[in-house]
Amino acid sequence: MEPQLDTTIALLARTPGALNALLRDLPETWTLRNEGENTWTVRDVVAHLAQLERSDWMPRLRRILESGETRPFDPIDRKASVRHAQGKRLEELLDEFARLRGENLEQLRTFQLQPADFARRGRHPALGAVTLSDLLATWAAHDMTHLHQIARIMAHQYRDAVGPWNKFLGVLQCSGHSAPA
Amino acid sequence: MEPQLDTTIALLARTPGALNALLRDLPETWTLRNEGENTWTVRDVVAHLAQLERSDWMPRLRRILESGETRPFDPIDRKASVRHAQGKRLEELLDEFARLRGENLEQLRTFQLQPADFARRGRHPALGAVTLSDLLATWAAHDMTHLHQIARIMAHQYRDAVGPWNKFLGVLQCSGHSAPA
Numbered sequence: 001m002e003p004q005l006d007t008t009i010a011l012l013a014r015t016p017g018a019l020n021a022l023l024r025d026l027p028e029t030w031t032l033r034n035e036g037e038n039t040w041t042v043r044d045v046v047a048h049l050a051q052l053e054r055s056d057w058m059p060r061l062r063r064i065l066e067s068g069e070t071r072p073f074d075p076i077d078r079k080a081s082v083r084h085a086q087g088k089r090l091e092e093l094l095d096e097f098a099r100l101r102g103e104n105l106e107q108l109r110t111f112q113l114q115p116a117d118f119a120r121r122g123r124h125p126a127l128g129a130v131t132l133s134d135l136l137a138t139w140a141a142h143d144m145t146h147l148h149q150i151a152r153i154m155a156h157q158y159r160d161a162v163g164p165w166n167k168f169l170g171v172l173q174c175s176g177h178s179a180p181a
Numbered sequence: 182m183e184p185q186l187d188t189t190i191a192l193l194a195r196t197p198g199a200l201n202a203l204l205r206d207l208p209e210t211w212t213l214r215n216e217g218e219n220t221w222t223v224r225d226v227v228a229h230l231a232q233l234e235r236s237d238w239m240p241r242l243r244r245i246l247e248s249g250e251t252r253p254f255d256p257i258d259r260k261a262s263v264r265h266a267q268g269k270r271l272e273e274l275l276d277e278f279a280r281l282r283g284e285n286l287e288q289l290r291t292f293q294l295q296p297a298d299f300a301r302r303g304r305h306p307a308l309g310a311v312t313l314s315d316l317l318a319t320w321a322a323h324d325m326t327h328l329h330q331i332a333r334i335m336a337h338q339y340r341d342a343v344g345p346w347n348k349f350l351g352v353l354q355c356s357g358h359s360a361p362a
Binding site for chain 1: 185200312333
């Protein structure tokens with residue numbers, strides 16, 4: 001096991017609890033408003049995180065272990081999280097994310113990855129060759145990209161309310177840096 | 182009470198628990214590394230949040246109620262959080278932040294602010310006239326500015342580890358937008 005795996009899992013294991021502590025039963029001002037046309041609400045972000053637990057991280061990891069570079073990853077279905085989340089409250093999505101993340105980390109442990117496994121390669125449909133180690137690190141960094149986004153979406157709701165302080169608050173200067181995953 | 186106060190307090194009340202769930206006992210890779218020379222670690226950010234609970238938000242709110250614009254706010258002592266945090270572990274700082282935030286929200290409730298109070302003005306040493314309403318909104322948005330920063334600092338530690346995915350992760354394109362508070 002490469003030393004970094006413990007570090008990665010430690011963070012992956014905490015994200016659902018952190019989002020739960022931050023978001024559960026918060027007023028809708030914070031969770032159901034977006035940053036303008038064609039942008040996400042906090043609820044949309046949590047739906048996306050749950051969806052990737054279902055359809056991406058572990059399937060891609062298994063694809064590397066089973067097929068290496070011969071069979072590229074399936075592209076991310078950007079609309080799947082919208083379909084799955086339809087009619088669900090934020091609190092249900094938080095529960096779903098926590099449950100799926102827990103199951104995935106449990107399964108990851110059963111793989112008992114060996115040092116040589118981390119260098120095994122897969123093929124990303126847009127990025128080309130990536131290693132299993134890249135994938136695991138990206139899983140954790142992706143949590144942070146969306147925590148960063150959640151903080152920005154929430155701050156946006158008070159953009160006017162903070163008055164003259166808006167120029168001092170770094171998060172209000174962030175224009176967003178979103179991209180595919 | 183203006184409707185927004187409940188919304189503000191709901192968020193202010195959750196931030197300490199969210200940071201605790203995210204950060205307590207995390208490997209030091211995540212909490213004690215910064216983004217380069219003269220930048221903060223996650224521990225430094227939590228120390229700063231605790232310090233502002235001690236020296237800024239409530240003292241400024243009281244200053245508005247007691248002196249209006251006649252006596253400007255004291256400037257923020259940027260080194261105070263370094264002094265107070267010296268020798269303290271992240272976990273102690275998380276506890277301190279949670280305790281001080283809880284006490285401050287308790288005290289805020291005892292003020293029983295009336296609708297007219299939210300328009301009362303104080304004087305910021307750099308920004309000039311600000312209202313009590315601006316100050317309360319900034320308190321909450323400031324939590325989000327630092328949550329945004331924490332996510333960015335943490336993601337930075339995996340900047341290389343994610344390999345080719347680095348260009349897809351929005352948080353890694355964020356150059357930071359920090360400024361005084």
